[in-house]
Amino acid sequence: MTDTTWVKVLMDWSAQLERELPWREKSPRDPYRVWISEIMLQQTRTEAVKPYFNTWMEKFPTVHALAEASEAEVLHAWQGLGYYSRARNIHAAAREMDSHYGGRVPDELKVVESLPGIGSYTAGAILSIAYGKRTSAVDGNVLRIYARLYGIEEDILKAKGRRQVMNCVEQTLPEDAGSFNEALMDLGQEVCIPRFPRCSECPIASWCRAHREGKEKELPVRTKKKRQETLYLAAALILRHGAFLMHKRPEKGMLASMWEFPMVLAHTPEEAERELGRRWNCRLEGPVWKHRHVFSHRIWNMNAYVAAPAVQEPMGKDYAFFTPEEYRNIPLAGPHARLAAWAEKLVLE
Ligand code: SF4
Known part of the structure; x- marks a missing residue:
């Protein structure tokens, strides 16, 4: 039986952090804002995303406003964030939402995942955070945290390693998956960071196997990237x-x-x-x-x-x-x- 005591400890820690993030300001949370922030945060640091996010919301405050914009306007608002296919996909998805889903981000996992540029991580984040559904949101941060926490030595970029992480996530996912997913994001961005994890500041260090065994810098195992x-x-x-x-x-x-x-x-x-x-x-x-x-x-x-x-x-x-x-x-x-x-x-x- 998996010990899940750390889940509550992590969520309490995250709740008292009170990070000032523009996409977390409104309550209840707006699925459109969650979606845009999650796409922007892929490959980009939180601090760098903030001004882009604020300008974006001024220019395109709703799915409908985004769907009505020209591609040049969308690309211009994205300029500087890189990976421009993300902006094109956001635009295409907004147009689909506008024409088929009443200008709303849909609330069904399968439907959200079928939209351009929205993978299982982003869909899980939107559904759990904005719609209160019990869905996981597993990205590189979560793979890293779980590999360390449970001492998973399989390569997390391969199917076997990923499956092991997914099993652990399923066993630990609480009812309030939205707050839990955000707590994992906070931990992955602030403490359990890639190269030099800050274990002395970690709220769940006592449950962490990698830390206990001195392997926090060895895990996760991942295939070496090709040279640029x-x-x-x-x-x-x-x-x-x-x-x-x-x-x-x-x-x-x-x-x-x-x-x-x-x-x-x-x-x-x-x-x-x-x-x-x-x-x-x-x-x-x-x-x-x-x-x-x-x-x-x-x-x-x-x-x-x-x-x-x-x-x-x-x-x-x-x-x-x-x-x-x-x-x-x-x-x-x-x-x-x-x-x-x-x-x-x-x-x-
Ligand atoms: S103890 Fe260290 S390695 Fe383990 S989860 Fe915390 S920061 Fe990550």
Whole structure:
């Protein structure tokens, strides 16, 4: 029989934390706010999410308002959070909710899970926190906590390890699953963190097997990630009458439909520079700006060059000139937003 005394201890600890999180402000909890916050919090730190969440709610206060927005508005509001497919999925799911579910987040697990971008973790979080249902919400934090707490030595990224964790979760899930899931989130974000867990501050340390056996840094076991691919990017700053030439990325693939400075990617910086000069048939000055951007699977080492090619019009619908004032309002592809912010001074000079 599993000892579940720690469950109440953990929930009491979480209740007295009183974390100031904008998505936890309203009571009863709004499923729309829970959903958006959970998607934003995937891969992004809580503190970084807060301003995005507040701006998002001002712009799109309801599912209906979000469904009515254009893709460009949604991507622009998401700009800086990365993983733009999440924003596209949110938008698509909002449109489905608006047309089929009366502009509400549905309250049935199977239905919620079938919506774009909502996996079992997010669905479990929404149903337990906003609708009071007894559902679990298992993400990387929860896998890590349970692997340590119960000393699970199987790889948590493989089916067997995950199954062991799921069994423990099922046996320990209380009626008030929403508060419990949030308490696990708090513990995973504040105390039982990935590399150096703060066991001396942990409210459930006396129940933790990994801590007892000195294995808290060894667990959880997880398969090593593949190494990230490093690429070199050369971007052209082509300025004409106070506006920069920009290119819209294809509708599918990485950073889809977002705007960027004309660029090439290559395996060496020399190759990238050469190819950029060749493509625009002009001499490049610089690099005038450098940046290293780390995505989940690749790294871009970026160099930007001032270029003055003889641009022929029309250039096709994927190219357009934007002044800094204009490009502040279009979705810019990840690191190109940084370059855009820097490049504004070239217009003022
Ligand atoms: S005692 Fe340490 S390893 Fe165990 S749950 Fe608490 S923080 Fe995590």
